[in-house]
Amino acid sequence: MGYSVRQIAEALDAEAFGDLSLTITSAAEPATAKATDLALALGPSYAAAIPQGDAKVAVVWPGCDWQSYGLEAAIVAPRGRLAMAHLTQLLDTDFDISNGVHPSAVIEPGASIGENVSVGPFSFIAAGAVIGDGTRIASHVSVGPDTKIGDGCVLLDGVRIMRRSRLGDRVVIHPNSVIGADGFSWVTRTPSNFERMGKGVKEMRLDAPEDAKQHRIHSLGGVVIGNDVEIGALTAVDAGTIRATQVGDGCKMDNLVQVGHNVILGRDCVLAAKVAIAGSTVVGDRVMLGGRSAVRDNLTIGQDAVITGASVVLSDVPKGAIMMGHPARERHEEFQTMKELRRLPRLRQMISDLQKSVSKTSHND
Template sequence: MPYRIDELAEKLGATFEGDGSITIAGAAEPQAAGADDLALAMSPTYAAHLAEGQAKAAVVWPGADWQALGLKAAVFAPRGRLAMAGLTALLDPGPGMEAGIHPSAIIDPTAEVADGVAIGPFSIIGARVRVAAGVQIGAQVSVGPDSVLGADTTVHDGVRIGRRVRIGARVIIQPNAVLGADGLSFVTASPAYVEVSRQTLGLGEVTVPEDATWHRIHSLGGVEIADDVEIGACTTIDSGTIRATRIGRGTKLDNLIHIAHNVVVGEDCLFAAQVGIAGSSVVGDRVVAGGKVGISDNITIGNDVVLGGASVILSSVPTGRVMLGYPATKMDVQLESYKALRRLPRVLKKLAGGKAAD
């Protein structure tokens, strides 16, 4: 829906100057903005492109000379990305799922589905599943037996929810995520070489068991997703072995993430794409992990830890530590080591009596 500038500023908790009666119907980058768009010009760099577009109004930084930028109105955002969060929430039309159960959906007679729920084409709701009010389920979704979907949760197309998965309120699950698959948990009748090598650090003799058959340890624990969690496309969260794999309130997971069995992730964490957490590790609250971070099994990551992109965490990390590299060390130590490594060829050449390389 269109918004007047004065209405928009009020909803964003921001201030405005200029013609508050101007209406906007969308948001755009300055150079691409049409006459009905609110341009996002939250720094001088972005504002330099306003003349290339047709925006009458823009979100700008505090103190910006909006009139000199050729605008008729301006919304002032001390924290630009926070203003973007509010603005995009107002302008997002949502997934477009209408309440009601599509005729092709299959609902087990023992399932409990609240009034007003949306269930899309070819979706399957299993035995004893409970679906709370306000839930939206897209097309070709499957929900396994004894699972629970909390109020106002949105499950996009193609999601697979296994048995005994408990999902809280206002959770968003993007397409093709899989929750509740079996974990990778197997054992041989006698110790395999992988067990021995872990104890000897690979220095012992190679041992080959008489019976190398892998025996499955079944996944009985399920998955528990707390309120306000978001789970990205194609992300997988495995069931716990005996206790549940848990994701804490407010945590946001990007696409293509893997959370292994028995892992516990705390509240308000933020993980970028391709993060992998091995089995039985515990991650504290407000942990941020960049893309491709790998966390080894059976270790603990403290609260407020920041893990730089592509870091590999092989041992427990205390609260508040900023880590980088493989194997991950404190960020300042890692950067100094990297600088020293780059200098190494020049140093070696000097030691050999040759001319320093450029």
């Protein structure tokens, strides 16, 4: 199946020039593009690669002299990545989940299944689960008791939806993620060394605790996930202890993300790969956390804050702040520290030279 240049331009809400009737079947990088491909030349840095391929049409940047590159048509995209989002949505095939309920799927009596629901091979839906209309469940998925899955959701291979979880509409969860497992919550009969450390003990070394046996605090609160949330592969959102862990509408999580028990994520947050948020932290709307960043428990991250990659947040973050480093500080403070650190070798040399000068003067005296 192909699309005309005119159809693609309309889908991208962009201007098109040249022969708008040309048919496009796929997208490609400029240097490897075939005649029926749409070359993605989103900025001037791609210009040299356009003649290397055979594309007749390209998505180009504003002001590009597209005809000089031998193209027969062009789509001008002021915001290249947004154009790529619309284009990939147009060209992508749907998730490969067969219609209907596979004979090997197990749906217990008492489960409520909506209209036009698909359930793949070897998947399991427990009694008391509610599956909304049009939801598609791939193979080897398990949906626990007292769960509710909204309309139009997609649960891909190996996903686990544990008891007392609630998913809104149009939620997409990628393979092998777990929603609603017990949180990591333990307590000892007498204060553990971790507790003692947190209370400001001054000993250089801690003695063995009186009773180190760990007693599990069970998670009774479940998880509530809003509408239009997408969760990457191998990600875990733990159940709350008493109240539910909450993920707001529109949140997007990458692979290998950990959201601890009792965490509250606001709307439209973005969590990159390997982000870890410890229990009971509250994250405001539209917060962005870079890859491998970590957030301590019981903190508040203000709305619109940005936590850069590999940062470690150990204290509350103000609204709209940009945080960097370990421990994370506001960007201007971290940049100042970096500048001072770069000066250290020069300062060390200056001190060494002064010491030599003083020593030489003292020797001459």
